[in-house]
Amino acid sequence: MPTRPDLAPEAGLSRDEMEPLQREIADAAVFEDDVRFDPAAITTPLEAAASADDSAPIVAGVDQSFLDDDRALSAVVATQAGEVIERAHAVTPLEIPYIPGLLAFREGGPILAALAELSVDPDLLLFDGSGRIHFRQAGIATHVGVVRDVPSVGVAKSLLCGEPTESTENLPAGTRVSIEANSRVDAPDGTLLGYAVQTRQYDSPNRHINPLYVSPGHRVGPETAADVVQALSSQYKLPEPVRLADSYAEEAKSLVE
DNA sequence: GCGACAG
DNA sequence: ATCTTGTCGC
Numbered sequence: 001m002p003t004r005p006d007l008a009p010e011a012g013l014s015r016d017e018m019e020p021l022q023r024e025i026a027d028a029a030v031f032e033d034d035v036r037f038d039p040a041a042i043t044t045p046l047e048a049a050a051s052a053d054d055s056a057p058i059v060a061g062v063d064q065s066f067l068d069d070d071r072a073l074s075a076v077v078a079t080q081a082g083e084v085i086e087r088a089h090a091v092t093p094l095e096i097p098y099i100p101g102l103l104a105f106r107e108g109g110p111i112l113a114a115l116a117e118l119s120v121d122p123d124l125l126l127f128d129g130s131g132r133i134h135f136r137q138a139g140i141a142t143h144v145g146v147v148r149d150v151p152s153v154g155v156a157k158s159l160l161c162g163e164p165t166e167s168t169e170n171l172p173a174g175t176r177v178s179i180e181a182n183s184r185v186d187a188p189d190g191t192l193l194g195y196a197v198q199t200r201q202y203d204s205p206n207r208h209i210n211p212l213y214v215s216p217g218h219r220v221g222p223e224t225a226a227d228v229v230q231a232l233s234s235q236y237k238l239p240e241p242v243r244l245a246d247s248y249a250e251e252a253k254s255l256v257e
Numbered sequence: 258g259c260g261a262c263a264g
Numbered sequence: 265a266t267c268t269t270g271t272c273g274c
Contacts, residue, residue: 064264066265098265100262107264129263139263160263184261207272213263 001219003149004028009108011095018105022138023186028146031132034219035151037123039227044082044234056081059232060122061241062114062144064107065249067256070094074110075249078120079241088117089252100160101135104143111144124220124228125152126241130160131217131225133179133193136186145218152217153225154194155242159213161185162193170208171198176226179213195226199233209237 007025009018033039037057060078067073072094078086090113096106107129115125130139131154139160145152163182171177175198181191194215201209214229216222232239238246 064265072265098264100264103263127263134263154263156263158263161261202273204273 001030001034001149004147007143008112008147009104009143011105011109013105015102018102019136022104022134022136022143025143025146026137026186029132029138029142029217030219031216032219032221033224035123035224039224042124042228042231044232044240057123058085058120059124059126059228059241060118061126061128061239061243061245062111063128063242063245063249064110065253066094067091067253072107072110073249073252073256074107074114075245075252076111076114076118077241077244077248078118078122079244082240084244086118086120087248088114089248089255090114090117091256103129104138104140107140108143108147111140112147115144115148122150125150125217126229126232126239127152127154127217128156128242128246130154130156130213131194131215132222133160133162133213133215135161135184137193139215139217141215141217149218151219153220153228154213154215154217155229155239156213156215157210159196164196168196168211171196171201171211173198173201174230177211179215192222194222197226197229199230199239200237212237
């Protein structure tokens with residue numbers, strides 16, 4: 001499967017050009033497993049401690065922080081068998097504001113720049129944001145996954161669109177609820193877009209934690225996407241590579257001016 | 258016109 | 265996303 005630099009998310013396009021481009025992305029995307037590694041081999045440090053795998057899949061988390069009103073810092077943290085093997089970041093100017101549905105055009109440039117700084121090549125990319133759970137089935141995880149032709153997963157903290165098939169209030173840890181397409185999504189009603197995944201939950205009856213909204217980016221099906229996120233979320237709500245990218249995005253600010 | 262809306 | 269006080273629970 002080829003990379004698609006021609007479909008890169010460029011800020012500078014008009015809105016009337018962005019949306020058709022997203023439909024092309026969705027057409028090029030593969031929303032089922034097409035990976036060259038064993039998803040079951042993705043582990044957390046503790047589980048992997050026994051064997052310091054050189055052959056374990058490389059999973060990278062990606063996240064952004066902001067320096068000004070007009071510069072983004074994108075951070076990538078690559079992990080293997082639960083250990084950090086490389087970190088990279090890039091600072092680029094922000095060209096457009098945040099618009100729901102068009103996030104990839106705001107943050108895609110910085111992300112591609114940070115990925116270019118990475119020397120290892122990841123087997124799987126985890127993004128802070130949606131994949132197929134998107135109006136045109138082309139969230140930032142899908143867009144970057146297709147452009148780079150790397151398996152990817154979207155991990156969002158809130159739901160952009162789509163409809164949970166049952167209540168997602170106070171789900172027990174380890175459970176998931178289907179998210180299906182509704183009228184706001186460019187797919188037949190009822191299409192499985194992803195899952196609300198409860199990676200952590202409090203024991204107490206009052207306070208509770210909201211689920212993550214996990215969806216295929218590219219070359220990963222919804223079940224595998226949810227499985228991988230659960231496998232990588234041991235101690236905290238967010239999967240470890242995303243959490244690490246989150247804190248590195250903050251930490252790397254001091255390395256800039 | 259009104260509501261919904263990742264980061 | 266970012267800012268920031270207050271509150272809950274272990």
